[in-house]
Amino acid sequence: MMERFSPTTALWKKLSLFDRTVGAIAIVLVLLIAVVLLRGNQSPLMVTQYSWRNTNIGAQTQALTMTFNHPVDPDVMESGLVIDPPLAGKTIWQGRRWFYTLTDIPRYGTNYQLTLPLPAMVRGPRGQDFTSLITSRARALAYIGVAGEERGRLILYNITNPQQPQKIILTPKDLTVRQFQIYPQGDRLIFTATDPTRRGGQQNIFTVATGINNLNTQTKVLPGKLERLWEDQDYDNQRIALAANGSMLVIARENAQNSADSGLWVAPSGENPRPLGIRAEKFIVGPNGNFLAVGQEGGVGLIPLIPEAGAPHFLEAMEQALDFSADGKQLLLSQQNPDFSHSLIVYDLQERTQREVLRGPYPLISCRFDPRSQPRAYCLQADFIQREGEPVQPEPYLAVINLTDGQARPLLALPNYPEVDLTVAPDGLGLMFDQVATGPTLGSHDLLTNSQRSIVDGRVWLLPLPGDLATETDADPDPQELTAGFAPRWMP
Known part of the structure; x- marks a missing residue:
């Protein structure tokens, strides 16, 4: 009896044992993939990234971000989120990433409990509910x-x-502290102090560690670790102002040998001070280190400290700059009027407009x-x-x-x-x-x-x-x- 010819059978017989083995494995894998696609992803829903892990939240905390291992229903996830005590925020989604932007400032010294029930995927097992204890600063x-x-x-x-x-005493007995500012993470203070190694009561600038570790990094620094900055025997460092984000330090200095050589110096983070060529008794620096507000004859000067801040600006008839808003967009000033009354002014640094809030004697x-x-x-x-x-x-x-x-x-x-x-x-x-x-x-x-x-x-x-x-x-x-x-x- 004549054997029926099959091209596929003939080709398979011609293949080596190795080639046939590889082909069989490929066929099995294709079948397994088809089964997975038909049944759906069986892995439970989980949080794969969580931005508040190992940190203490505070006024500088802007948002919580969470990333999931599967696509999720935003409405279901948002309705299931519970933070106790409440911490208000608004949500934005980017694919599997969830941004919870805070609209309230966390209460300091408070523990928050975050709970997120993770629903079951379609035809899949239920994920384990996500919980987290959040500590504020x-x-x-x-x-x-x-x-x-x-x-x-x-x-x-x-x-x-x-x-x-x-209570912890941070500085040694032989330094008399005059003024200090705090770095944004609370891990260090920068201060001026009369230094016993310098004659005439001149002041130098130091930093000291607080021992606070708001970011929970692996580095542990004990409180009281002291560092002297910019050893310069020629200048007396009289006053300092630090940007809230720590990016810029402004120093009022006077040459110990020549009082005519005095004025403001600026020291961007990690750099040595350089003179600004401006004298001022009263000055404050913006929270982002962009602007310096200084009291000058006849008003208040706004001095840009970075190129992006634009040109200098002078606000006539202002008595003094009082405070920058936390976002650096507004400035409070006091103004003396021709009738000898006094006004509180809100100045918009972006629009360069001013508004009188109140006037009184x-x-x-x-x-x-x-x-x-x-x-x-x-x-x-x-x-x-x-x-x-x-x-x-x-x-x-x-x-x-x-x-x-x-x-x-x-x-x-x-x-x-x-x-x-x-x-x-x-x-x-x-x-x-x-x-x-x-x-x-x-x-x-x-x-x-x-x-x-x-x-x-x-x-x-x-x-x-x-x-x-x-x-x-x-x-x-x-x-x-x-x-x-x-x-x-x-x-x-």
């Missing part, structure tokens, strides 16, 4: 001590647990933007009081001012303390200020106020700022004494 402050072994030294004070506050000593979304500021204003048998004296009081309609509400009178330093908590829920007792200057290593009066004693106070303080019917918050010291600053 510590509720802490730094200040200069005034009593005992703390006098003239930088102190880190953690009040996250008000029943058991923790009393000068503005200082103002701070509220970091929360509400358009308001906390300001120290000076009332003038004349008591029997005494000359007229300025008496500061603290007020909250609505920057939209100019409505002002007095919060607290501060009698007998003409020099007050105030700072608003990064989450907007507290305000700190100091009250100092002064006397005549005793020596070059004495503690001094801005008016060069010797500080005999000082107290740091906390004023809680709950609610919106919107109406007169709200109860005024009560100040709480925290510690002996002055020049308090909230840790970022």
